[in-house]
Amino acid sequence: MKYIAHINIMPLKELLDPQGKAVNNSLHNLGLSQVHDVRIGKHITLSLEAASKEEAQQAAQDACKKLLANQVMESFDFTITEA
Amino acid sequence: MKYIAHINIMPLKELLDPQGKAVNNSLHNLGLSQVHDVRIGKHITLSLEAASKEEAQQAAQDACKKLLANQVMESFDFTITEA
Structure with a gap:
């Protein structure tokens, strides 16, 4: 299936996010002063062929751990949906 | 509140995503050959002070349209949750 x-994939909460800080300031300059705590990470979608949802979850976790996320600096979470 | x-924020479906293509190939090289159609975009979280959920949605949409997304090349979607 x-x-x-x-x-x-998001930078860890304990770490500074300079890109988020810059966007935060830019939003204030544009008049959106109600915005705080901007953090910027990556959103990745991928299609998976798998026999079951559990197998798909395992493959997605493998992909994150082996390549997509640098766990020293980033945390990841994912959801699996049927295509 | x-x-x-x-x-x-994701690249439009009609456009090539070279970064996603490169990651796709790398995942195959790592043995995850069941993966296809990798697309890479941005995930942004921000805190908002707003009187209502509707006002928060409006502010988030403003932020996307004015700064965060380049609508020529990217589409955006967002969800609002209470902090």
């Missing part, structure tokens, strides 16, 4: 993994 | 906006 075909599944789609929706993966979010 | 305080809300959190979870924003996803």
Whole structure:
């Protein structure tokens, strides 16, 4: 069966996010002063062929750990949906 | 009240995503050959002060349209949750 993994990779809360800080300031300059704590990460979608949802979850976790996320600096979470 | 906006910004489906293609190939090289159609975009979280959920949605949409997403090449969607 075909599944789609929706993966979010974000910088760890303990670390500074200079890109988020810059966007935060830019939003204030544009008049959106109610915005705070901007953090910017990656959103990755991928299609997976797998026999079951559990197998798809395992493959998505493998992909995150082996390649997509740098776990020293980033955390990841994902959801699996049927295509 | 305080809300959190979870924003996803992805390259439009009609456009090539060379970064996604490269990651796709790398995952195959790592043995994850069941993966296809990798697309890479941005995930942005931000805190918002707003009187209502509707006001928070409006602010998040403003932020996307004015700064975060380039609508010529990217689409965006977001969800608002209470902090």
